[in-house]
Amino acid sequence: MEVCTKCANPKIIIKRKQSGQALCKNCFIENIQKKAIKTIKKENLIDKGDKILVALSGGKDSVATLDILNTFKERNIIDLCAVTVDEGIANYREDGIAIARKHTKRLGIEHKVVSFKDSFDTDLDEIMKVPNHRISCSYCGVFRRWIINRAARDFEADKIATGHNLDDEVQAILMNYLEGNIDNLKVIGAKTQSKSPLFRSKIKPLREIPEKEIGLYTIAKDLEIHLAGCPYAQKSFRGEISEIIKNLSKNHPTIMYSTLRGFDKIKIGLKKEYSNDFQFDSCIKCGEPSSNEICRVCTFLDELGKKVAIE
Numbered sequence: 234m235e236v237c238t239k240c241a242n243p244k245i246i247i248k249r250k251q252s253g254q255a256l257c258k259n260c261f262i263e264n265i266q267k268k269a270i271k272t273i274k275k276e277n278l279i280d281k282g283d284k285i286l287v288a289l290s291g292g293k294d295s296v297a298t299l300d301i302l303n304t305f306k307e308r309n310i311i312d313l314c315a316v317t318v319d320e321g322i323a324n325y326r327e328d329g330i331a332i333a334r335k336h337t338k339r340l341g342i343e344h345k346v347v348s349f350k351d352s353f354d355t356d357l358d359e360i361m362k363v364p365n366h367r368i369s370c371s372y373c374g375v376f377r378r379w380i381i382n383r384a385a386r387d388f389e390a391d392k393i394a395t396g397h398n399l400d401d402e403v404q405a406i407l408m409n410y411l412e413g414n415i416d417n418l419k420v421i422g423a424k425t426q427s428k429s430p431l432f433r434s435k436i437k438p439l440r441e442i443p444e445k446e447i448g449l450y451t452i453a454k455d456l457e458i459h460l461a462g463c464p465y466a467q468k469s470f471r472g473e474i475s476e477i478i479k480n481l482s483k484n485h486p487t488i489m490y491s492t493l494r495g496f497d498k499i500k501i502g503l504k505k506e507y508s509n510d511f512q513f514d515s516c517i518k519c520g521e522p523s524s525n526e527i528c529r530v531c532t533f534l535d536e537l538g539k540k541v542a543i544e
């Protein structure tokens with residue numbers, strides 16, 4: 234009978250195809266935490282005394298990020314706060330917000346919910362009724378980043394932690410490679426920094442952990458998560474890439490790891506070769522950092538006939 238590779242416990246919850254390693258619940262939890270800590274140390278994601286804002290949707294990735302970073306908070310290495318973005322999607326977002334609130338309350342972490350409605354005087358349900366609107370994910374991605382970055386400044390946070398996992402990173406690498414998008418490719422990484430003081434740097438402590446294992450971690454730790462998928466999700470290029478990687482991984486279980494490792498090496502050269510010094514200015518409408526005179530949020534809002542709320 235198969236037993237835990239580490240402690241010989243006969244109750245195993247995972248058997249890793251790539252290494253043959255079998256782990257029981259406690260050893261698996263410890264293993265995932267160690268993996269995240271290894272990424273944090275290797276990539277220098279955290280400095281002592283940092284205040285880190287977790288972008289907390291209530292989904293498995295962000296809840297696991299909060300849970301793991303909280304171990305640093307418990308040891309008084311960092312301070313944590315969290316923001317949940319309410320896109321205004323009826324019968325969907327409410328549950329995620331409730332779950333995010335429960336976790337932050339339980340852990341005693343400052344938490345704020347910021348809505349599209351308060352920030353932009355419109356929400357996703359409303360936008361989806363505007364004729365000739367773009368695909369929902371375009372608005373969501375751009376609007377959410379704007380809100381989270383502003384929340385980080387409001388909280389006086391030094392960094393923003395997101396729940397990006399190994400699958401997300403490999404999808405982004407492949408997508409942008411196949412599309413020849415060097416500008417996007419060179420900013421993929423464990424930590425993104427910007428020259429603009431208005432931007433907070435972003436860190437991804439879970440980027441070396443596969444999505445499936447993050448799901449299993451939340452189950453093993455009995456963490457409540459928001460499971461529902463976004464009702465506006467539709468077929469996307471990312472989805473197609475995700476399918477390809479999943480299929481490849483069946484017979485090549487280490488393919489995601491090797492893609493990430495290879496990319497991280499290439500990236501050093503990529504950054505040298507394609508370093509651009511474009512200065513970030515502030516958007517003339519909303520004051521947020523933008524490489525153009527008018528940022529994408531304000532461009533989208535203009536298309537929708539809305540004005541941005543300037544605070």
Ligand SMILES: [Zn+2]
Pocket residue numbers: 237238239240241242256257258259260261
């Ligand atoms: Zn064990």
Ligand SMILES: [Zn+2]
Pocket residue numbers: 516517518519520521527528529530531532541
């Ligand atoms: Zn703007």
